Amino acid sequence: MAAADSKATRMYRALLRLLPFDFRSDYGPEMEAVFHEQRKEAGRRNGTAGILRVWWETIVGIFRTAPGEHLAMFRQDAGFALRMMRKSPGFTLAAILTLGLGIGANSAIFSVVNAVLLKPLPYEHGDRLVVLQHRMGALNQAFSALDTSDYRTQSRALDGLVEYHNMNFILLGRSEPERVETGVVSWNYFEVFGIKPLFGRAFRPEDEQPGAPAVLMLSYEYWIKSFGGDPTVVNKTFTMNDKIHTVIGVLPPVPQYPNENDVYMPTTACPFRSSPSTVANRQARMVQVFGRMKPGMSVSQAQADLSGVAANLQKAYPKDYPEGNSYSVKTTALEEALTHNARPTMLVLLAAAGFVLLIACANVANLNLSRMVRRERELAVRAALGAGRMRMFRQLLTESFLLAVIGGGLGLLFSWGALDLLVSFASRFTPRAREIHMDAWVLGFTFLVAVLTSVLSGTVPALAARETVVGTLKEGGAQSTIGRGKHRMRSLLIVGQVAVSFLLLIGAGLMLRSFVKLQHVDPGFQPENVLTMDIALDFVKYNTNDKQRAFFETLLDKVQMQGGVKSAAASMMIPFTSGMTMTGDFQIEGQAPEPGQAMPKADFRIVSPSYFEALHIPILNGRGFMQTDRPGNPDVAVLNRSAALHLWGGKDPVGTRFSADGGKAWIQVVGVVGDIKQYGLDKDVVDEIYVPLAQNPMSQASLVIKTAVEPMSIARGVIELLHGVDPNQPAARVRSLEQVRAESVAAPRLTTNLLGLFALLALAIAATGIGGVMALAVGQRRHEIGVRMAIGARPAEILRMILGQGLALALIGVALGLFGALWLTRLLQQLLFEVTPTDPLTYVGVAVVLGLAALVACYVPARRASRVDPIIALRVE
Amino acid sequence: MTAAQNNVEPFGPLTPAMFHVLLALAGDDLHGYAILKEVELRTGGKVRLSTGTLYGIIKRLLNDGLIAELRSRPVESQDDERRRYYRLTPQGRQVATAEAERMDEILSIARSRNLLKKTRMA
Numbered sequence: 001m002a003a004a005d006s007k008a009t010r011m012y013r014a015l016l017r018l019l020p021f022d023f024r025s026d027y028g029p030e031m032e033a034v035f036h037e038q039r040k041e042a043g044r045r046n047g048t049a050g051i052l053r054v055w056w057e058t059i060v061g062i063f064r065t066a067p068g069e070h071l072a073m074f075r076q077d078a079g080f081a082l083r084m085m086r087k088s089p090g091f092t093l094a095a096i097l098t099l100g101l102g103i104g105a106n107s108a109i110f111s112v113v114n115a116v117l118l119k120p121l122p123y124e125h126g127d128r129l130v131v132l133q134h135r136m137g138a139l140n141q142a143f144s145a146l147d148t149s150d151y152r153t154q155s156r157a158l159d160g161l162v163e164y165h166n167m168n169f170i171l172l173g174r175s176e177p178e179r180v181e182t183g184v185v186s187w188n189y190f191e192v193f194g195i196k197p198l199f200g201r202a203f204r205p206e207d208e209q210p211g212a213p214a215v216l217m218l219s220y221e222y223w224i225k226s227f228g229g230d231p232t233v234v235n236k237t238f239t240m241n242d243k244i245h246t247v248i249g250v251l252p253p254v255p256q257y258p259n260e261n262d263v264y265m266p267t268t269a270c271p272f273r274s275s276p277s278t279v280a281n282r283q284a285r286m287v288q289v290f291g292r293m294k295p296g297m298s299v300s301q302a303q304a305d306l307s308g309v310a311a312n313l314q315k316a317y318p319k320d321y322p323e324g325n326s327y328s329v330k331t332t333a334l335e336e337a338l339t340h341n342a343r344p345t346m347l348v349l350l351a352a353a354g355f356v357l358l359i360a361c362a363n364v365a366n367l368n369l370s371r372m373v374r375r376e377r378e379l380a381v382r383a384a385l386g387a388g389r390m391r392m393f394r395q396l397l398t399e400s401f402l403l404a405v406i407g408g409g410l411g412l413l414f415s416w417g418a419l420d421l422l423v424s425f426a427s428r429f430t431p432r433a434r435e436i437h438m439d440a441w442v443l444g445f446t447f448l449v450a451v452l453t454s455v456l457s458g459t460v461p462a463l464a465a466r467e468t469v470v471g472t473l474k475e476g477g478a479q480s481t482i483g484r485g486k487h488r489m490r491s492l493l494i495v496g497q498v499a500v501s502f503l504l505l506i507g508a509g510l511m512l513r514s515f516v517k518l519q520h521v522d523p524g525f526q527p528e529n530v531l532t533m534d535i536a537l538d539f540v541k542y543n544t545n546d547k548q549r550a551f552f553e554t555l556l557d558k559v560q561m562q563g564g565v566k567s568a569a570a571s572m573m574i575p576f577t578s579g580m581t582m583t584g585d586f587q588i589e590g591q592a593p594e595p596g597q598a599m600p601k602a603d604f605r606i607v608s609p610s611y612f613e614a615l616h617i618p619i620l621n622g623r624g625f626m627q628t629d630r631p632g633n634p635d636v637a638v639l640n641r642s643a644a645l646h647l648w649g650g651k652d653p654v655g656t657r658f659s660a661d662g663g664k665a666w667i668q669v670v671g672v673v674g675d676i677k678q679y680g681l682d683k684d685v686v687d688e689i690y691v692p693l694a695q696n697p698m699s700q701a702s703l704v705i706k707t708a709v710e711p712m713s714i715a716r717g718v719i720e721l722l723h724g725v726d727p728n729q730p731a732a733r734v735r736s737l738e739q740v741r742a743e744s745v746a747a748p749r750l751t752t753n754l755l756g757l758f759a760l761l762a763l764a765i766a767a768t769g770i771g772g773v774m775a776l777a778v779g780q781r782r783h784e785i786g787v788r789m790a791i792g793a794r795p796a797e798i799l800r801m802i803l804g805q806g807l808a809l810a811l812i813g814v815a816l817g818l819f820g821a822l823w824l825t826r827l828l829q830q831l832l833f834e835v836t837p838t839d840p841l842t843y844v845g846v847a848v849v850l851g852l853a854a855l856v857a858c859y860v861p862a863r864r865a866s867r868v869d870p871i872i873a874l875r876v877e
Numbered sequence: 878m879t880a881a882q883n884n885v886e887p888f889g890p891l892t893p894a895m896f897h898v899l900l901a902l903a904g905d906d907l908h909g910y911a912i913l914k915e916v917e918l919r920t921g922g923k924v925r926l927s928t929g930t931l932y933g934i935i936k937r938l939l940n941d942g943l944i945a946e947l948r949s950r951p952v953e954s955q956d957d958e959r960r961r962y963y964r965l966t967p968q969g970r971q972v973a974t975a976e977a978e979r980m981d982e983i984l985s986i987a988r989s990r991n992l993l994k995k996t997r998m999a
Contacts, residue, residue, distance in 0.1 A: 023932075026936070027935070030960065031928045031931075033910070033959040033960060034909045034913065034928050034931070035928045038913065038928070058929065060927065061927025061929035061930040061931075062928075065929040065930060065932075065933040068933070069933065
C-alpha cells in the first residue's frame, strides 16, 4: 500500500511539472496532500474504478489549467520586462538595434538561400529536368538536329527531350524598331518543363511544321514590360523580320535558362535551324538540349543511359565524333545548372550573417551582464522576497525574448527594405533571383532565429544572476563588487566576439584583396572611352554576304566621320563577354595531322580593320587588317600571342597558312597581336585567330568605337547614323566598355561589399563591446585604482594598465580567430582570385585593424581611469 | 446593489466552478480538500473539482482578494501541516452575493416565463 502511495505521489508530481514553477512551489505540496486524500476516499468508496476516475479528472484538470497559468506568468513577466526596458532606454535601444541588425542580416540572406537553393524549381517537373552537354574534350559543344533526334529516339531514361537556341528578331510597328531576344524551341518545350501558359495556349505539333503560320509566346517579363500586362495581347499580330507573327500565349513568371528571352518561337521560325543543310548535317551543332527523366530515374541512371547513346553514335558516325576529341555527353540536373553559380557565394554569406548574429548575441549578453550589475540589488531583493531561482531565470529569459522579438521585427524591416537590392544581387548568379520574396518561410525562419537569439543572449546573464543573488544583500554597501566569475564570463564573451570578428574581417579582407587584384588585371587593351552597342541584322533582309558586308562598311564609314570618334570598328563580340563563340579545328600547312590525333583548335573572331586600333591592342608582329583584305584578295588572319606560341610552336607564324575546311581554302597569317582577356578579368587567355569582317561577313556584330569624348555622349548620334543606314535596324545594349567591365566584375564586387558590410558591423559591435566592458571594469575598480594611485602609481601607468588589459582580451580573441580563419577560409577558395585563403598580408592587416579598434575602444575608459582622483575614490568607501 | 456591482466588475464573470468555491467558503473557513468535498456534497456529486482546477481557482481568487489564507490553523495538533485554510473576504462575500443576485434575477425571469416551478422557492 505504501509502495502504491509513493508511486502515485511520484506520478502526481510528474504531472505537476506541467504547471509553471511558481504555481508548483506555491501550491504543489498542498495539492499533493489533497490529491492523496481524494484518491484514498475514492478507493474506499468505489475501489479501483473510483481511483481511475480521480486520476482521469486530475489529468484533465491539470492539462486544462496549465496553458492559462503559463500564459498568465508570461504576461506578468512580459509586463515587468517592458517596464524594465522603459527604465533603461539606452540599453534597450542598443540591444534592439544590435539584434535587429544581426537578425536582419540573417533573414535577408535566408530569403535568398530559401528561394534559390532550398525551394524546388517552380516547374511542374522541376526535379526530373536535366541539361545535356556535349563535350569534345574539355569543350562544350552544341547539339545538331540529328544529334538531338538520335538522343530522343535512343534514350531509355528520358521521356521527353527538347532543344533550345537563342537568336534575335526585329520587332517592327512600335515607335522604334525593337530587338527581341528570342528562344527558339521544340514545340513541346514548355510541356516537358511543365509550364502552363498564363493566357492563351502553348505550342502544338502543327506549329512546328514547315510552312506553318508563324506564332510566338511572350515571356512574362516582356509581357509586363512591353504590353503592360494586357491579356488581350493574345491573338494580336506583329511583324518580326519579314513575317507576321501571331501571339498565341503568355508564359507565367518562371526562371528562364540559359537566357532571359522576350519571346519564344518554334524551331521552324529560325531559317538557319530549319534550312535543309542544317537539318541534314550532323556537324551543324547549334542547339542546347534539355531532357525530362522518367519518374523515379536518378541523374546518374540517366547519365549512364545517355553515355550509352553517345557510344553508339560514336561507333555509327566516326567522322562526326572523331576519336581524338574524347567525345562524351554530360547530364546535369537543371536545378544544379540553375543554381551552382550562386551556391558558394550564398552559403558563405549565410555563414557570415550567422557569425554577425553570434556577435550580436554575445554583445547583448554582455550588455545584459553589465546591466545585471546595476540590477543586482533589485534581483537580490526579489530573491529575498521569495522569488525562486527558476522564477528569476524565467523573468530574465522573458526579457531577452522580448528584446529578440522586437529586434527580429526590426530585422524583418531591414531585410524587407533590402529586398530589391538582394534580388538584383542574386540575379548576377542565378535566373531564380526573381523568386526571392518575404514569404512564410522567411518569417518562420526569422522567428526561429529570434527565439534562438533570446536563448543565446539571455541564458548567460540568467545563469550569472543565480550567483548574484547569493552575495549582494550580505555586502550591503553602496558599492558592489562584481563576482569574479561574472567578470570572467564577460571577458570570455569579448574574446569570442573578437575571434568571430577576426574571422569575418579575414573573409572580407580576402575578398577585398582578391577584388583589388581583379581590378588590376591588365586586360591587354584600353577599355577607356569606348562605346559599344550590339547590332543584329534582319537576317531576312540581309541574307547575303554582300549585303551584310555593305551594311557594316557603310555604317562604320559614317560613324568614323562623326565628331568625337577616333576609330570605329565592328567585332563579333566585345571583351568581357562570352556571347557568340566560334571554336574551330584547323590544320597548319605542312603539318598534316596524324590520324586519331586532335587538330589544333582556336576561338575565331571576326573583326573589322580598326578593331585593334580602337582597343589599343598592340600589333606584335606583321600587320593588322587592311581595307584591301577583301573577297578577291587572299584570305588572311591575325593570331593572338597565345595562339602563335601554343599552336605555331613559337615559330614565326607570319606568312604561314592554315585551313579550317580540310584544305579546300587556305588562310594566310599576316600578323600577331597581343593577348586580351576576352571572357573576363578572372578568366584565362585563350588561343584566338582573328579574321577580317570583309572576308567573313556576319549578321550580328557589336560596334566598338574609340572616342575622344565621354563615350555615352555620342551614343544617340551613332544610333541616328544607324537609322540613317536602315531605319528598321535597332541597336541593343548600348554601353561603354567600362560599364561592360564593371558589370563583368559586379558579382565579386557585390559579394565583397556584402561581406565587408557584415565584417564592419561585426567590428563595430565587437569594438563597442570591448569599450563597454572596460568602461564598466574601470567604474567598478575606481576604489582599487584610487589605492594604486595613492601609493604612487602614475596616471600614465594606470592608462597603460587598462589599455593593456583591453588589448590582452583582443589579442586572445585574435589568436582564437586565427585558428578559426585558417580552418574556415578554405570555404572561400572558390570565390577568390589569385589570393590564397592564408594570404599573410590580409591576416596581418586585419590583426592590426582589429588591434587598433580595440585600442581606440579602450582608450576612453583608460583615460578616465588615469584621471581618477584617489581622494575622491577612497572617500566613497 | 450598485455598489456591489461596481466592486464585481474588475473580476470579470465568475465561472460556475469559481462560484461554487465561493459558496463553499461562504459557510465556513475550509482547507482545499474540504472545499472539494463541500462542493461535491452541495451539488449532489454533479460538480467534481480536480486538484488542478481547484488550485487554479484558489490562486485567482487569492490574487483578486476574494479569499484569503488563514494564518492560524483551527486544530493544529491533528492536522496535515501541508493543509492551508481559506476564508471568504468581505469583498469576496460581496462578489458572491452579487453573483447570487444576478442569478436570482435570471431565475425570476425564468419563472415569469413559466420555465420553473414557483414551489421550489423556499
